[in-house]
Amino acid sequence: MVAPSSISTRRFPDPIRIELQVAYARAWESLTATHEIQAVAFVRNLRNRLGTEEALHRYFRDVAVPMQMQETVRARAFLALTPDERAHQGPDFAEYTAARGPQRMVEALRRRAQYVEETSLACRLAASLADEAVSLNHVMMALEVADILRPVMAVDEALVHYIRAFELSSVPAQLVFQRALARVAERQPVLAPKVESEPVLESGPRLRNASRPTPSFGLRAIG
Secondary structure, rough: OOOHHOOOOOOOOOHHHHHHHHHHHHHHHHHHHHHHHHEEEHHHOOOOOOOHHHHHHHHHHHHOOOOHHHHHHHHHHHHHHHHHHOOOOOOOOOOOOOHHHHHHHHHOOOOOOOOHHHHHHHHHHHHHHHHHHHHHHHHHHHHHHHHHOOOOOHHHHHHHHHHHHHOOHHHHHHHHHHHHHHHHHHHHOOOOOOOOOOOOOOOOOOOOOOOOOOOOOOOOOOO
């Protein structure tokens, strides 16, 4: 994803170009706010398993946050957390390293492996919530861009323009595109084309085509 100032809008007329720049700036700010909210929720959901610093690091690893946005999101997330939450260090693993004896050490390692596996699952679940919120945000802003570009571009092309401008990867891009198209279809239902009825021919005796030769039957004389 690129910053709004890096998105090219020069090929559009001036009124549309200005509105498009404003829309992309608004989309960037909206995505930043969404990531801030989701990062704070991520930290709080994993409080019993990870410290704040480690949880934020895990958020930026598991959720696609643009590099240019990460420091802003981190700073805003720290400001949104309470002092106690910011200082949270996570659980202590001293019991896993202080085990003595082969049997106790094996048991401690087993519990540690189970804890890591459960923590990874909890991180994936929390990250999926963040991805869903970010996707919905993209859909909303993509529709706004499509409305601005409607006078000069078809709606599907406008959605692709948004997706390319923010450099979404293949899976999120397909998800945003399909959801945005579905919203457009809800607002503008596609009507079935009107089929004209064929004229009804009057019933009557069928006339033989005079130009078509009538086949003759019989034996051909062999001379």
